[in-house]
Amino acid sequence: MVLVEGLIGVTLVSAFAVIFAPDRYAGKLATGLSLIPLAGSLFMYANFAGSGNALLGGDLAYETTVTWFEVGGYGLNWHVGVDGISLPLLVLTTILTTLALVSSWTPIDDRESQFYGLMLLLEVALIGVFTALDFFLWFVFWEGVLIPMYFLIGVWGGPRRKYAAIKFLVYTNVASLIMFIGLFALVFGLGDSLTSLDIPAIAQGVRGGELGALAGVQPETLKLGAFLAMFAGFAVKVPVVPFHTWLPDAHVEAPTPVSVVLAGVLLKMGTYALLRFNFTMLADVARDLALPIAAIGVLSVIYGAMLALAQRDLKRVVAYSSISSMGYVVLGLVAFTPHGMGGATFQMISHGLISGLMFMAVGVIYNASHTRMVGDMSGMADRMPWTVGIFVAAAFGYMGLPLMSGFAAEVLVFIGSFQSTVIPFATVLTALAMFGIVVVAGYLLWAMQRTLFGSYSLETDYEVGRAPVHDVAPLAVLLVLVITLGVAPDLFYAMIQDAVDPLLGGGV
């Protein structure tokens, strides 16, 4: 099958077509073209026939392997394919990109063709990250995400955009290099038993105990070092406390549609990589380090929520609460229980949809009012009933209202981590993490009460009316998806479970 290649190729060609298109049509053209990968990914979802985990010899769907070239005894292959973990993330990427493109029509009014072209390039790289199974190829896409993002923040962002863009670029690039060194320590440790940089081959080699000593470092120490290097690298991307400081800057300065993709998909790159590399390839090290990792997860939950509580800017509130939500993912992953790991993966999807929805809603309000400060406005519900209605619904989703995807995800994570035999003091840590929900509910209710309800007032000169349909439509679509996944989590959870289970059987 060449579906993955088709997806990547079509999106790449679309990106260049849009860059060379006149500014006036760029937005509509990009949105139209983005429907192709969206349809493609939905087709892949509908006809998904894979089973098991991609790294542990599972049955991959839409797999292709072609040798690219060989360097130093290692073949570099074009190896792509999806399993039950990567396919939901792929679908999430294509859905959010299309919706983000629609939500760009109003706020983006400068150098449009370049903006939409870069958004599509970003999509290419993201599709690549979630489908590539050769480390080298994967790294190309992983780094490829940085450049469009750098420009998207740096050119179209807010007042401090240049600082935010360079901070994002340098921070995440250094993280990538640290991770790169960590993985290559494993590759060289495997020595001659490895003939390619195939991620499944590396994972199976490491799990199969084929790791040898490297430069006098014993295998166990090598594994620990590699684990720490990769964890540090991915932790920046997730981000977990204390590697999170790039995130609020990038989020606040990025234009709304970019924030949507940043929070919705880019952060998931970090947790996806954690799951693939740290928790699959080096699962035994992760089990040994369960307590500190779980503690970091809980710390992110609580500290992120506390930080959100202290913000006045609605966008910052949502940005910091993302750190909190990603903390649940880390906690779930390290639990090493079916519901913990499955729930964490499900939380990636759920948070992608909900945070995208929240950022878009804040963006729509900002488009009209030109402010995001909690104290500057109140009673927006009078003027923008639909937008505010959806915003409130999304906030309840964030708080984990039953029948919405956030509830399903968080309950699964909590059940999983509660049952965990890997994390010491699992019950205490889980209880602490649950406390994060209370804080989330607190700050969201407070912020909504101040800005959305009460009597209308706005401390600017803008006349606020109803948002245009194409601004509200993506919100509605996302809300429907959130509720759908809340009612029927098995749409994704079944295939996630199927892919996660082999991880817990121990050994290959």
Place this chain on the structure above:
Amino acid sequence: MVQLPVWTAIAPTVILALTVLLLLVVDSINPDEDSGNLLAVMAVIGTVTSIAVTGWYLLAGTGQPPTDPVLLFADAIVVDGMSLFFTALVGSVVVLIVLASYDYLADHPYQAEYYSLVMLAATGMSLMASANSLATAFVSLELASLPSFALVASLKHNRGSVEAGLKYFLIGALSSAVFAFGISLVFAAGGSLGFADVAAAAADTSLPGVLGLGILFVAGGFAYKTASVPFHFWAPDAYEGAPSPISAFLSSASKAAGFVLLFRVFVEAFPQTAVAGTIDWVLAFQVLAVVTMTVGNFAAATQENVKRMLAYSSVGHAGYVLIAVAALTTDANRSFVLGSGMAHLLVYGFMNTGAFLFIALTEYWDVGRTFEDFNGLAKQAPFACAAMTVFLFSLAGLPFGGGFLSKFYLLMASVNGGVLLLAVALVVNSALSLYYYSRVVRAMWLEEPDGTLEIQGYPTGLYAAIAVAAVMTVLLLPAFGPVAEMANAAASAIV
């Protein structure tokens, strides 16, 4: 099929030399007429012919395994995979330079001299790639250097250019003396100049101290030619003052030629086994490589002038290439390690030339030289700026061009040689380099122009050269495999 005479193996170099003569003849027929077009076209045709012949030889397997290298003129010259590889590299850079110079020199006097000096230097560089004795090495090095001095100073009414030429010349003269002195010491120790004979004599020399000193001095001569520490300090001044196409020429082609000679001399004339009792040059190059890349990168990070930043980054890249000899430890896969440097030089030849030619373009527009002067340039010249972005990210080692893979290859080579310090230095320096390369990108795309800049025209030749360099830089990402294989095969013939 007719078997060509053996001497035709050196045809690529001969064609370059003939082009020089032809240029001079054309100019002497009508010296007063402004014939820039004709001269540039002739130079391009001559170089392209030379590249075509080189490519044919490469494909036909001339002097490459399984046949023996072609030795000419009492073994003074050798034609093998490595010499052809570097002749093609130098030729490609020269084509780009000449294309760009056509616009850059539009109203410039002495065009015939300029083009013939470029071609003469190119002849010297391709001869350096074929040198098989220390005598040829010295002569070809001078043949490449002397025209370069004049070229750097060719903007005669520009004080910076003249100053740069003088500095380049004085340090060049000094290091030539050092190089010659080194050769004389090596000769004193072994009594021969041919690489193979030097190696044979070195093993049982009665004067190991003299030989060791000679090797050290020879290494000094190469450090100058490749702009490596400790003889790198001419590079920023010379590159900054020279006309930008010449900066591109020196920092890409001249550096590559210096490296091929370095590879050959140290691997063939001073193999570790033969000179074991004198000096451990692998260790010396390890120190030089780390210091060179670090000095180059830190200096580049503090510059305010874009061209000077590129000059220091060029020093940094010399440090990366030095990995190819620094990781040449006894238990390394030697052809693999040596090939890494060759592959990086080839990729570097395109991306660095492209970056300097972009500077030439900004000089053509009178944009100014600091980072601030580049503000908002992308609004007026999006294509050139997009190409420059590709060059810079590729130089930094992001996967937007061949630079990513060639740096990765160097990384593998340092690990293969078991010198982890080199690998760490390479990665750390690459991470640092992104900071200063992205400053240019930021200025071009993110900053607002101050409004006074109005771009005058879009010169065809310069644009064509930049476009070709950009396409090659990007193409070397998917097509890196064959290049690496070719470099590997070429290297395997001499180690």
